[in-house]
Amino acid sequence: MLIEKPHVGKLARPVYFVAGGMTDFRKRHEMKAEELILQATRMAVLENHLKVDGVAKFKKRVSFGVYGQFADHFSDQLLFAAKAHDYLGWEPIGNIEIKTGGATGGSAIVAAVMAVASGLHDVVFVAGCEIMDEVSTRQGNNYIAHAACKDFEWRHSRSYTNYYNLMATDYMKLQKDRGFSKELLRTALSRVSVKNHHYAKFNPFAQAPADYSEEEVANSMPVTEPLRILDCCLMSVGAAVCIIASEEAAYQLTETPILIDGVGAGSDTLRTGDRLPRPVLLLPHENEEMYKNFTNWPGFTSFLATRYAAYVAYHMAGIQNPLEDFDLAETHDAFTISALQSYEDLGFRQYGMGHDFILSGDACFGGKLPENLSGGLIGCMHSVGATGIMQVIEIGWQLQNKWNHFHADPAIWARFGKEKPADFRSLQVPNAKRGVAVSHAGTGSHVTVHTLRRP
Amino acid sequence: MKKGVITTNPLRIRIPRTVEHVHNYGKISRYFRELAQHRVLATSCVNPKCLRPKTYLPPRADCPECWEPMEWKLVGSDGTKGKIATFSVVHYPGAGYEEDIKRVGSKLPSIIVYVEFPGADTKIMSRLENCDPKNVFIGMEVEARFWKNTAIRQRATHTCLDLYFVPA
Ligand SMILES: [Zn+2]
Numbered sequence: 001m002l003i004e005k006p007h008v009g010k011l012a013r014p015v016y017f018v019a020g021g022m023t024d025f026r027k028r029h030e031m032k033a034e035e036l037i038l039q040a041t042r043m044a045v046l047e048n049h050l051k052v053d054g055v056a057k058f059k060k061r062v063s064f065g066v067y068g069q070f071a072d073h074f075s076d077q078l079l080f081a082a083k084a085h086d087y088l089g090w091e092p093i094g095n096i097e098i099k100t101g102g103a104t105g106g107s108a109i110v111a112a113v114m115a116v117a118s119g120l121h122d123v124v125f126v127a128g129c130e131i132m133d134e135v136s137t138r139q140g141n142n143y144i145a146h147a148a149c150k151d152f153e154w155r156h157s158r159s160y161t162n163y164y165n166l167m168a169t170d171y172m173k174l175q176k177d178r179g180f181s182k183e184l185l186r187t188a189l190s191r192v193s194v195k196n197h198h199y200a201k202f203n204p205f206a207q208a209p210a211d212y213s214e215e216e217v218a219n220s221m222p223v224t225e226p227l228r229i230l231d232c233c234l235m236s237v238g239a240a241v242c243i244i245a246s247e248e249a250a251y252q253l254t255e256t257p258i259l260i261d262g263v264g265a266g267s268d269t270l271r272t273g274d275r276l277p278r279p280v281l282l283l284p285h286e287n288e289e290m291y292k293n294f295t296n297w298p299g300f301t302s303f304l305a306t307r308y309a310a311y312v313a314y315h316m317a318g319i320q321n322p323l324e325d326f327d328l329a330e331t332h333d334a335f336t337i338s339a340l341q342s343y344e345d346l347g348f349r350q351y352g353m354g355h356d357f358i359l360s361g362d363a364c365f366g367g368k369l370p371e372n373l374s375g376g377l378i379g380c381m382h383s384v385g386a387t388g389i390m391q392v393i394e395i396g397w398q399l400q401n402k403w404n405h406f407h408a409d410p411a412i413w414a415r416f417g418k419e420k421p422a423d424f425r426s427l428q429v430p431n432a433k434r435g436v437a438v439s440h441a442g443t444g445s446h447v448t449v450h451t452l453r454r455p
Numbered sequence: 456m457k458k459g460v461i462t463t464n465p466l467r468i469r470i471p472r473t474v475e476h477v478h479n480y481g482k483i484s485r486y487f488r489e490l491a492q493h494r495v496l497a498t499s500c501v502n503p504k505c506l507r508p509k510t511y512l513p514p515r516a517d518c519p520e521c522w523e524p525m526e527w528k529l530v531g532s533d534g535t536k537g538k539i540a541t542f543s544v545v546h547y548p549g550a551g552y553e554e555d556i557k558r559v560g561s562k563l564p565s566i567i568v569y570v571e572f573p574g575a576d577t578k579i580m581s582r583l584e585n586c587d588p589k590n591v592f593i594g595m596e597v598e599a600r601f602w603k604n605t606a607i608r609q610r611a612t613h614t615c616l617d618l619y620f621v622p623a
Contacts, residue, residue, distance in 0.1 A: 151615065153615070
């Protein structure tokens, strides 16, 4: 157990998001991992108006690759990085494969940022993918639960929904004790799902576009009570790729580089029950008075790792108040409950008021801090190794003012065998300047927070 | 369609698999051996220089704070009372769970609990039996039970399933 003041680092030189590309995300894909990555890479390199002419010239600029795949169990392919790397003809440049559970994608970006900031590389290629369709959903849940403690917790359900649900029960109790009704909280949970499925309707890459009612979410199949199937994220197949570069290289490659000005990574014990009480780690806009009665933080209700990563990233980027300073956010809505918890850990609301972020409309398009306009993990995808990369791309595209380019063009919908919906509307946040992306593993064992800014 | 072929385009084939792992409990082996004797052992840091000496259940052999080996400490046996810190009712578990709990005479839905055990600073995940899911609540008093009972031919599984709880 380490605290008290987190180490806030400094990038030795500025690092930029240059371009991103993705495949569509589905329950089952026709392509293999390396084929998906190649498709996503083509989009990143050939459809982002890069100032290099063609694949061969672009490839000359890249000197390192970072790959994200959460579980070798799923793809049944160890050293997946080697297969993807040589499929794209990157040899002999070096590469590494990153594995931090649900935060794999975010951690892959952390590694790329470190490689560029250190001066070791000028242009780094980042790719993530997860092949989750080789086994049944039940077996998939069992595999994912292998990311819980094998000795003491995996056998108790073999389901991460359950591990989150244990947190949900305590969160609901705590909120009830604070005077918030069960119905209010249920409505907040349902609204997260309704919102994210709804935004997925405007995302050609998304797996689960839908217009559900709050009642449909609340009455969907119970998985582990109170969490229902529509409170849970998707199991997806698909790939996401982005290009990270130094300032000089970024401006040579694109007219619209986006600065990655904050990078935070936090952790907590793998077993939720091992977490011992500690003082609340305060964000720049908070004070001790707000939490003077908190004796059991983080307990089962909060994610220390998220708070720690946010603290570091916000301090690096000079974020004074996340709700005011960011124009949009992509958070890790593995479950509706973890979305509410994360709103608090990220400081979008103070502890105990997470539900208000969604119920007030702040989290919606047109609100103060539109969140998961991609549809998030509930509406768009959770192809684990790709998830954190998808989030950074969605923020990057918004800040580059490219959201319409990648979402509104009927040709992109057609490419994925879909029809652009008749009631389509643009979710490009007008004049978006700053965004934040949060990648999250376990019940908060690893969390990364990246802040992005239009320079 | 040929046996083992799921679809032809793309061609997707079945790869059956049965694997046995030999799992090593390492320095916490004693915990699982003692469970079979109806004893719950935690580990405690006794290093006087430790900045945060705690008692861990689930046990860890070495203190995460000072990295010194910890000492075993008996914290429970048949009927030891603990409190439910939080719970979850499982209807749809991961593959293999139902077969696994059948070995200890249990079935779905399962009530999975985190229990505050007297004397331990951390909480342990377990299963609550003999309780209607509607009646479980945070703060509920529960009693430790152990699966192994040679008189009625119950054999220890040497897994965390050997310990469970019932309403007190
Ligand atoms: Zn110690």
